[in-house]
Structures are given as structure tokens and as C-alpha cells.
Amino acid sequence: MLRKRILINGVVQGVGFRPFIYKSALKFRLSGFVQNTSAGVITEAQGSKENINKFILFIKQNCPPQAKIEDLKITDIKEKKEKGFLIIASKKDNIQTVFLPPDLAMCKDCGKEILNPKDRRFLYPLTNCTNCGPRLSITKTLPYDRKATTMSKFKMCPACQKEYESPNSRRFHAQPNACPVCGPQVFFKFKNKNFKGLKALKTAAVFLDKGKITAVKSIGGYHLACDAKNPKAVTSLRLSKKRPYKPLAIMFKDLKTAKKYCFINKIEARALLSPAAPIVIVKKKKELKLISDNLNNYGIMLPYTPLHKILFSLLKTDVLVMTSGNAKGGALCSGDGEAFKKLSKIADGFLYHEREIYNKVDDSIMFEALGKMRFIRRARGFAPLPATLAKKAKKSILALGADKTAAFCLVKENKAYLSQYIGDLNKKENGGFYLTALEKNKRLLGINPQVTIADLHPGYFTNKLPFKNVNKIQHHAAHALSVAAEHNLKGRFLAVNLDGSGLGSDGAIWGGEFLAFNNKNWKRAAYFEPLPLPAGDESVSEIWLLTLGAIKKIYGKDWTNYKYLFKNVPRQKFRLALKLIDNGINVYNSSSAGRVFDIVSHIALGITKTTYQAQAAMELEAKCLRLKSPYKVVMEKQNGCYIIKTGEMLKEILSYSRSAEEISARFHAYMVYSVLETAKKLKLKNICLSGGVFQNKVLLKGTVNVLKRAGFNVYLNEQTPCNDGGLALGQAWNMV
Numbered sequence: 001m002l003r004k005r006i007l008i009n010g011v012v013q014g015v016g017f018r019p020f021i022y023k024s025a026l027k028f029r030l031s032g033f034v035q036n037t038s039a040g041v042i043t044e045a046q047g048s049k050e051n052i053n054k055f056i057l058f059i060k061q062n063c064p065p066q067a068k069i070e071d072l073k074i075t076d077i078k079e080k081k082e083k084g085f086l087i088i089a090s091k092k093d094n095i096q097t098v099f100l101p102p103d104l105a106m107c108k109d110c111g112k113e114i115l116n117p118k119d120r121r122f123l124y125p126l127t128n129c130t131n132c133g134p135r136l137s138i139t140k141t142l143p144y145d146r147k148a149t150t151m152s153k154f155k156m157c158p159a160c161q162k163e164y165e166s167p168n169s170r171r172f173h174a175q176p177n178a179c180p181v182c183g184p185q186v187f188f189k190f191k192n193k194n195f196k197g198l199k200a201l202k203t204a205a206v207f208l209d210k211g212k213i214t215a216v217k218s219i220g221g222y223h224l225a226c227d228a229k230n231p232k233a234v235t236s237l238r239l240s241k242k243r244p245y246k247p248l249a250i251m252f253k254d255l256k257t258a259k260k261y262c263f264i265n266k267i268e269a270r271a272l273l274s275p276a277a278p279i280v281i282v283k284k285k286k287e288l289k290l291i292s293d294n295l296n297n298y299g300i301m302l303p304y305t306p307l308h309k310i311l312f313s314l315l316k317t318d319v320l321v322m323t324s325g326n327a328k329g330g331a332l333c334s335g336d337g338e339a340f341k342k343l344s345k346i347a348d349g350f351l352y353h354e355r356e357i358y359n360k361v362d363d364s365i366m367f368e369a370l371g372k373m374r375f376i377r378r379a380r381g382f383a384p385l386p387a388t389l390a391k392k393a394k395k396s397i398l399a400l401g402a403d404k405t406a407a408f409c410l411v412k413e414n415k416a417y418l419s420q421y422i423g424d425l426n427k428k429e430n431g432g433f434y435l436t437a438l439e440k441n442k443r444l445l446g447i448n449p450q451v452t453i454a455d456l457h458p459g460y461f462t463n464k465l466p467f468k469n470v471n472k473i474q475h476h477a478a479h480a481l482s483v484a485a486e487h488n489l490k491g492r493f494l495a496v497n498l499d500g501s502g503l504g505s506d507g508a509i510w511g512g513e514f515l516a517f518n519n520k521n522w523k524r525a526a527y528f529e530p531l532p533l534p535a536g537d538e539s540v541s542e543i544w545l546l547t548l549g550a551i552k553k554i555y556g557k558d559w560t561n562y563k564y565l566f567k568n569v570p571r572q573k574f575r576l577a578l579k580l581i582d583n584g585i586n587v588y589n590s591s592s593a594g595r596v597f598d599i600v601s602h603i604a605l606g607i608t609k610t611t612y613q614a615q616a617a618m619e620l621e622a623k624c625l626r627l628k629s630p631y632k633v634v635m636e637k638q639n640g641c642y643i644i645k646t647g648e649m650l651k652e653i654l655s656y657s658r659s660a661e662e663i664s665a666r667f668h669a670y671m672v673y674s675v676l677e678t679a680k681k682l683k684l685k686n687i688c689l690s691g692g693v694f695q696n697k698v699l700l701k702g703t704v705n706v707l708k709r710a711g712f713n714v715y716l717n718e719q720t721p722c723n724d725g726g727l728a729l730g731q732a733w734n735m736v
């Protein structure tokens with residue numbers, strides 16, 4: 001007879017771990033207990049040596065589907081006189097090493113129950129179990145217990161309580177456990193009317209089928225929904241959301257339906273059906289008008305809550321627009337009162353429920369490239385899971401992230417917790433979201449940062465916050481380190497950053513950078529030729545200004561030969577811009593790779609003005625069916641730095657007229673080969689690629705392939721987005 005104490009860490013709470021331990025202990029006839037603590041799951045097991053060893057092996061090999069054991073510490077302790085095996089109440093410790101699971105999409109078993117007329121949860125939209133349902137979005141503190149969640153105000157009925165207490169039930173200690181008798185109710189609000197329960201769901205379905213816009217409360221926030229097959233409904237949503245062209249995410253009834261409209265490979269299908277259930281960018285098969293015009297892909301998802309699933313069972317349409325529930329310029333709505341107020345000008349009705357969202361978390365967005373799913377936005381289904389670093393931080397760290405695609409990162413020891421995606425901090429409401437999320441994450445993770453690090457840019461929201469002794473790091477160096485952190489890249493390596501923009505260490509605006517690293521030290525080794533950004537920020541959307549600035553620089557007086565490129569620009573605006581450029585007023589130069597995409601899009605597609613970030617680049621990518629022979633890569637060396645002469649490439653494009661497809665194919669190849677040629681000159685074997693421009697699948701695949709073929713080792717962001725949403729991890733790694 002012996003007794004062992006086992007401390008288990010990882011994703012072990014809120015995923016049916018204790019019942020699993022309980023059942024395993026009974027299986028091997030052990031006595032003892034299991035308990036949730038903020039230091040991990042603790043179990044003490046007593047029995048024969050053989051059975052205890054079998055028990056430990058069994059735990060390691062058979063843990064529940066959503067659980068992940070990171071660490072298992074075993075110590076021998078003194079035997080006790082006891083009978084049976086117990087699950088005892090949670091204990092709060094000072095050390096928090098347990099990971100709260102992210103929100104989980106509905107599991108198959110719950111999916112069957114809600115559509116089974118004989119089940120007591122038939123058509124109950126807040127059904128969940130230990131394998132699925134809300135987690136982060138409802139949790140206020142750890143350890144994860146019902147009283148620590150927003151479900152604490154609902155008292156379980158005897159039937160639910162019985163499930164909760166029965167180790168053989170799928171709902172044993174399922175903290176958000178609920179049923180139609182005792183749980184939160186669903187409502188549909190329309191003008192002054194308010195329907196409840198099934199009536200609410202049915203009315204909402206009729207509403208949507210009639211082409212009305214409905215706000216739908218999901219796991220981490222509200223969606224704005226309408227029938228994706230009804231162009232009138234979509235137009236009205238676009239108009240009221242002031243979102244004329246930006247692609248809208250859509251939700252299909254099921255995978256089979258999705259496959260009628262999209263090409264979906266195995267990796268993408270697996271992601272769509274996974275517990276994280278992100279929005280996946282997939283190739284179009286059949287056009288749905290106004291959803292993502294001028295692009296050849298859709299952002300799609302499948303129903304991931306019982307409410308979605310039930311709604312589709314009542315709907316005639318099999319695809320809904322499900323876009324984030326925010327008004328233009330506002331943050332995602334998660335509170336009911338907030339949604340009623342802010343979305344009232346957009347939505348005709350509100351389908352909502354009484355389960356409160358404590359942590360706001362938007363849908364994640366991913367795409368498949370090179371055999372793996374990659375992040376565009378990391379949020380629901382992933383936050384707050386940490387990345388494990390190869391080295392322990394001596395002090396806990398707060399990295400503040402970027403500005404346009406904000407997310408912060410908290411580090412304690414070797415765990416880096418990248419926050420959920422926050423959004424554009426230039427929008428006032430998102431600033432509030434950022435600060436609230438920061439406070440909540442600090443509390444939830446038990447991290448009190450001792451050091452802080454931010455981007456160099458003084459204009460960033462994060463640099464206006466009252467933090468003291470803030471360390472600074474250059475934008476593209478942080479991008480590079482986000483990859484280095486994930487792969488524990490040391491020694492000498494080359495970081496290729498193709499990005500929108502970031503403040504350079506020389507005060508200029510950078511964005512097409514080749515940084516030579518030695519561990520965490522770096523120097524600028526090559527960059528794209530700086531081209532003018534006339535009229536400052538205006539050129540971000542009025543992209544013809546970039547072309548005008550570029551051709552004036554390249555051709556000097558002869559620029560007038562290319563005046564035809566601006567025939568669609570209002571004459572007064574054009575004259576004013578010329579004046580500004582000629583007098584050098586408000587004209588900065590930038591080595592941004594993103595801006596080069598804008599110029600080429602303007603030349604190839606005639607786009608003069610964009611309405612959402614990266615629109616021009618995305619439409620240009622859509623025209624590239626496969627890479628063709630690249631435009632000539634011209635480089636020169638200045639002060640020990642290589643400059644890629646993008647001006648020469650623009651000259652080549654403008655020297656003869658070609659189709660948009662041809663220009664796009666040759667230009668994408670040019671970008672790929674300019675990376676390869678530069679890498680060959682710089683002779684560093686290990687290369688990491690980062691920056692938002694690498695969300696371009698054609699560019700990413702092309703670049704990785706040619707670099708690998710040339711014998712380079714290529715490293716990419718895997719657990720974080722390559723855009724500014726992953727920047728905070730790199731900032732943090734600089735301090736580890």
C-alpha cells in the first residue's frame with residue numbers, strides 16, 4: 001500500500017478533468033481525492049503500487065479531449081485511513097498555474113440532445129457540458145467554478161444538480177450546466193414586443209427569412225445577422241453598418257451546405273469543425289452577391305453554439321451573414337443594454353439570452369497555407385491559452401502591442417498569454433475595451449506585471465497610457481521576435497518584414513524591412529526604396545496619392561505621360577495634391593511593402609480609393625492565379641544597406657500595357673524574388689518571415705517555397721498572427 005500526491009498542470013479545469021480522475025481512480029480501486037486549486041489539479045491516490053502506476057499511466061494516455069496536461073509532479077506521502085475516492089471543493093492558492101480553457105464550440109452529444117424531441121433539453125439554446133460551451137467568456141476568477149462565473153445567479157434544478165454531482169454524467173461539474181427549467185432564457189426583442197423561449201427563436205427565424213437584420217447574442221459577443229442569399233438584406237446591412245465593400249463573414253447551416261458554395265480542403269474542414277470553430281477563409285465555388293465582391297474567397301464558419309444550430313433548424317435559408325456586432329467605429333457589443341442602444345439603428349430585432357458575457361471575445365479568423373492553419377485574428381477558441389516559451393522570464397511582463405490590430409501579452413515565467421484580439425485603438429470605444437480586457441486578464445491570470453514594453457511610435461494609444469519606465473522596441477524588430485519567440489530562434493538570423501507601416505529607429509516610416517539579427521540585437525540590412533506618402537494619413541485610403549508621389553519621384557518632369565492614371569480623381573483634389581507634393585508639404589517617405597501593393601493595385605485595377613484595410617492588396621491577390629516571370633529585381637547598396645528599387649519595377653509595369661491578371665502575377669513573383677535575391681546577398685541561413693503583408697497567401701507560399709528551394713531555413717508565426725495582432729509576443733520576448 002502506498003499514497004502519492006500528484007499535481008497536474010495545463011488545461012485541466014473546465015474540461016471534465018476531475019470526473020476523469022475520479023473514474024480512473026475507481027477503475028484502479030484507489031482511495032483518495034481530487035481537487036481544483038489555482039496551482040493546478042491535485043489528486044492524492046492510495047492503493048497498491050501496481051495500481052497506482054497503472055493509474056498514472058492511464059491519466060497521461062487517456063485525458064479528456066479538450067484537456068492538455070503540461071506538467072505532472074508526483075510525490076510520495078504518508079498513507080491515510082480513508083474509504084473511497086472523493087472530489088472535494090476548490091481551493092484558491094496564491095500561485096496560479098492553471099490555464100482556463102477557451103470557449104468551446106458545441107459538442108456532438110449536445111448537438112444531438114437539442115434536436116431530440118424526447119430530450120429535456122430539446123431546442124434549449126444554452127445547452128452545454130464538460131466538453132463544450134462558454135469558458136473564458138463567462139469566467140471572472142480562477143479556480144474555475146460556477147460561483148466564479150456569470151452562471152452563479154442561476155440555481156440548478158434538481159435534475160441539473162443531479163447531473164452536476166454524478167461522476168458518470170457528461171455534465172459532472174459542468175459549471176455552466178443549465179436546462180430550460182433552471183437556466184438562462186432566450187428572448188427576441190422587436191420594437192416593444194419581447195418573445196421568450198421557442199417563440200423567440202421561431203420569430204427570429206421568420207424575421208431573418210423575411211430579409212430583416214437581427215442582432216444575435218453568441219458566446220463572446222453579438223453578431224449582426226441577415227440572410228446571405230438576400231441581396232436586399234445584405235445591402236441594407238452594409239448601408240447601416242457603413243461598410244460598403246469589406247467582406248462579410250458568413251455562417252453555413254452545415255459543412256455539406258458550405259461545400260456547395262466553397263472549395264474546402266481537409267485541413268480547413270477540420271478547423272471549421274474544431275472546438276475553436278474559427279472563421280476560415282476558403283476559396284469561392286459559387287458567388288453569393290455582395291458578400292465578398294472582387295475577391296475569390298469567403299470567410300465562413302459553422303454553427304458553434306446550440307442557439308445557432310437551433311436557429312438554422314428553424315430557418316428556410318441555409319446561410320447567414322454573421323458579422324461582428326458593432327456599429328461603425330465602435331467596439332464589439334457584448335452587454336444586452338449596450339447592444340440594444342448601439343445596434344438599434346442597424347438591427348430590426350434582437351435575439352438574446354440571459355447568460356451574461358463577462359469577457360468579450362470576437363470570432364477568430366484563420367486561413368490554410370503550406371499545410372497548416374494560420375491566424376489572421378486570434379480570439380475566441382484560443383484566448384486565453386498561453387504560448388510556452390523556451391526560457392523563463394525573471395520578472396512578469398506586460399507587452400502593450402500595436403495600435404491598429406491591438407492585442408497585449410502578459411508573461412509569467414515561461415508562459416506568454418496573448419490577449420484576445422481587441423481591434424483598432426484609433427476607435428475610441430476600443431480603448432475602453434483594451435483597458436478593461438487588460439485589468440480582467442491580469443486578475444484572471446494572477447499576473448501583476450513588473451516590467452512593461454511598448455512600440456516606439458509616440459502616437460500609439462498604448463504610449464499615451466500612464467505606465468512608468470516603459471521599455472521600447474522598434475515595430476519590425478518586435479514582429480521578428482514574435483517568430484523568434486515561437487521557434488526559440490537564437491544566434492544569427494534574417495528577419496524579413498513585409499508590413500503596412502511602423503515607426504523606424506531613424507524616425508522614418510518603415511514597412512519593407514530586412515533586419516539582420518544576432519540573438520536580440522539587430523541592424524537594418526536592406527529595405528524597399530522609400531516612396532512618398534503624400535498628404536500623410538489620407539494616402540492610406542486615397543491610394544492614387546501614392547502612385548502620384550511615386551511617378552513624380554521616378555520620372556521627374558516626364559511624370560505627365562502618366563496623367564491618364566488619375567482620370568477618375570476629382571480635378572480639384574488632384575490639383576491640391578500636386579501642390580502639396582511640389583512644395584513638399586506633409587509628404588513623408590516610407591519603405592512600406594503594403595504601400596507598394598497599393599500602388600500596383602491602383603495601376604492594375606484602377607482602384608483609387610479603399611474603404612477597408614488592405615482592400616487594394618486583397619483585390620490584387622485575387623487577380624493572381626499563379627506566379628509568372630517576375631519583373632526585374634534591381635538593388636543598390638547605400639551605406640552598407642541594400643535598397644530594393646521598387647521604382648524600377650513600377651517603370652517596367654508602366655512601360656507596356658498588360659491585363660490586371662498579368663501584372664498581378666508578375667508583381668507577386670517580383671515580391672517573392674526580391675526577398676530571395678536580398679536573402680542571397682545577406683547570406684544568413686535562418687530566415688523568419690513576418691508582417692501583415694504575409695497574410696497574402698500567394699506571397700507567403702511563393703516566398704517560403706523559393707527560399708526553401710534555395711537552401712534557407714524558413715520560420716513563420718504559428719501560434720500568433722503575422723500581423724500586428726501578434727506583435728505583443730515579440731515585444732515580450734525582447735524582455736525575457
Ligand SMILES: [Zn+2]
Nearest residue numbers: 107110129132
Ligand atoms: Zn456538450
Ligand SMILES: [Zn+2]
Nearest residue numbers: 157160179182
Ligand atoms: Zn435544470
